[in-house]
Amino acid sequence: MARHEALRTPVFSGPAGWNAILSRAAPRARLEGATGCDIAIVGGGFAGLSAARRLHQIDPGLDVVILEAARIAEGGTGRNSGFMIDLPHELTSSDYAGSGESRDRQLTQLNRHAIDFAAQAVAEYAIPEGWFQCSGKINAAASAVGMAANESYARHLRDLGEAHEMLDASAMREITGTDYYRGGLYTPGAAMIQPAGYVRGFALGLERTGVRIFEQSPVLCIENGAQGWRLLTARGEVRAERVIMANNGHLESFGFQRGRLMHIMLNACMTEELSADHLRALGGHECWGATPSDPMGTTVRRIGPAQGGHRIVIRQGGYYRPRMQTSTRDLARLVRHMRQKFEARFPMLRGVRFEYCWSGHLCLSRNGVSVMRELEPGLYAACVDNGLGTTRSTLTGIGAAEMLCGLTSAVTRFFTAEAQPDRLPPHPLDTVGANAYMRWKEWRARLE
Numbered sequence: 001m002a003r004h005e006a007l008r009t010p011v012f013s014g015p016a017g018w019n020a021i022l023s024r025a026a027p028r029a030r031l032e033g034a035t036g037c038d039i040a041i042v043g044g045g046f047a048g049l050s051a052a053r054r055l056h057q058i059d060p061g062l063d064v065v066i067l068e069a070a071r072i073a074e075g076g077t078g079r080n081s082g083f084m085i086d087l088p089h090e091l092t093s094s095d096y097a098g099s100g101e102s103r104d105r106q107l108t109q110l111n112r113h114a115i116d117f118a119a120q121a122v123a124e125y126a127i128p129e130g131w132f133q134c135s136g137k138i139n140a141a142a143s144a145v146g147m148a149a150n151e152s153y154a155r156h157l158r159d160l161g162e163a164h165e166m167l168d169a170s171a172m173r174e175i176t177g178t179d180y181y182r183g184g185l186y187t188p189g190a191a192m193i194q195p196a197g198y199v200r201g202f203a204l205g206l207e208r209t210g211v212r213i214f215e216q217s218p219v220l221c222i223e224n225g226a227q228g229w230r231l232l233t234a235r236g237e238v239r240a241e242r243v244i245m246a247n248n249g250h251l252e253s254f255g256f257q258r259g260r261l262m263h264i265m266l267n268a269c270m271t272e273e274l275s276a277d278h279l280r281a282l283g284g285h286e287c288w289g290a291t292p293s294d295p296m297g298t299t300v301r302r303i304g305p306a307q308g309g310h311r312i313v314i315r316q317g318g319y320y321r322p323r324m325q326t327s328t329r330d331l332a333r334l335v336r337h338m339r340q341k342f343e344a345r346f347p348m349l350r351g352v353r354f355e356y357c358w359s360g361h362l363c364l365s366r367n368g369v370s371v372m373r374e375l376e377p378g379l380y381a382a383c384v385d386n387g388l389g390t391t392r393s394t395l396t397g398i399g400a401a402e403m404l405c406g407l408t409s410a411v412t413r414f415f416t417a418e419a420q421p422d423r424l425p426p427h428p429l430d431t432v433g434a435n436a437y438m439r440w441k442e443w444r445a446r447l448e
């Protein structure tokens with residue numbers, strides 16, 4: 001009998017701001033007592049919810065249960081910046097280009113498949129328009145380093161035949177209201193989501209199709225016996241024929257891929273609602289999204305009433321944390337950094353408070369691969385987001401559902417052809433090495 005106990009379950013630092021600015025969602029039941037189903041899914045983020053939707057599309061008769069450790073939209077999926085990006089977005093490169101033209105073409109096609117899948121869910125589940133907008137995004141450049149990265153990425157996009165537009169400083173000022181940026185590279189294919197709104201609407205839509213979701217029900221142990229799989233929580237258990245692990249880096253907490261997954265904690269702050277005076281002083285467009293031209297820079301988004309109020313969301317600073325947690329001290333230090341970044345960009349908004357500051361978890365592999373495969377008979381993984389889970393985890397979820405149902409597709413072929421995640425150096429060398437490398441890269445991109 002296979003038995004996998006969870007070494008740790010998710011711990012979140014700071015409130016998930018995107019969720020906090022929406023009207024309160026009614027809590028779902030915790031798992032109490034015993035229940036059975038055909039397929040149990042561990043984790044209710046992009047991957048888990050997408051897997052449930054794909055399972056229902058393939059066979060509406062399947063009985064599916066999702067067990068989420070936190071509440072829907074309070075985990076990593078509700079803590080990101082909401083850029084659902086179609087193009088290559090390789091965080092370990094200096095300009096987002098991936099490891100080769102052919103893989104980048106393939107990934108772009110797959111990312112667009114994920115965005116289409118999400119757009120269909122938005123239509124079918126009647127998710128409000130403001131929570132999913134195909135408005136494109138900008139790679140914003142503030143220094144010579146950023147301008148060079150944009151030039152280099154634009155060359156890559158030209159080679160791939162992808163649409164893009166270079167923006168000069170005055171166009172950037174017109175959009176963002178600040179003269180901080182020297183230029184930008186606009187690409188039209190990204191969808192901008194209100195992550196909490198999107199994922200809450202997605203979960204409600206799934207429930208209307210019969211999927212059962214239990215919140216605050218961390219799975220503590222999974223075991224396989226003669227009667228299939230048993231998933232144990234503190235107060236209940238689910239028996240299932242098959243299981244999809246959609247818990248991203250916490251796959252390692254169950255003993256899988258040990259020493260091969262990089263756990264990065266990323267951080268973000270969201271301002272209080274901007275007053276009419278602030279809005280006048282700021283100018284610019286009501287909604288825009290700017291990723292940094294250098295992946296180690298600062299992401300900024302401005303949102304409007306359709307997303308939860310006129311606010312600015314800023315993201316900066318990643319730390320390698322194998323225990324998958326951000327300490328209060330780490331978060332306080334990062335909030336100070338983000339304050340500096342905010343004030344440098346928006347001097348006209350001095351005094352505007354950060355209302356919500358939080359940290360969330362990314363899981364990368366050194367060689368940029370995900371883990372979407374059958375781990376043991378009847379146990380599947382849809383894990384390792386590589387920093388772009390809005391699309392990549394949507395895809396791993398789709399792929400795991402298809403594989404479990406015996407289908408092959410471009411998605412399953414892509415992931416099953418991937419190598420294993422590369423092994424990392426042993427602790428504490430991995431932590432010291434990764435953090436030193438990230439601090440150096442951040443220093444180089446300090447103006448971006």
Ligand SMILES: Cc1cc2nc3c(=O)[nH]c(=O)nc-3n(C[C@H](O)[C@H](O)[C@H](O)COP(=O)(O)OP(=O)(O)OC[C@H]3O[C@@H](n4cnc5c(N)ncnc54)[C@H](O)[C@@H]3O)c2cc1C
Nearest residue numbers: 043045046047069075076077080081083219360388389390
């Ligand atoms: C500040 C920040 C900004 C980001 N910006 C972007 C962005 O703009 N675009 C983008 O694509 N990505 C972004 N990301 C990354 C993105 O959030 C992740 O890639 C995405 O959340 C991964 O989705 P997932 O479903 O694979 O995993 P998760 O969202 O982490 O979902 C996994 C779920 O599993 C649950 N879980 C874990 N263990 C258990 C257990 N034992 N039992 C039950 N449930 C369990 C967790 O609670 C969690 O809800 C950002 C991340 C952060 C932190």
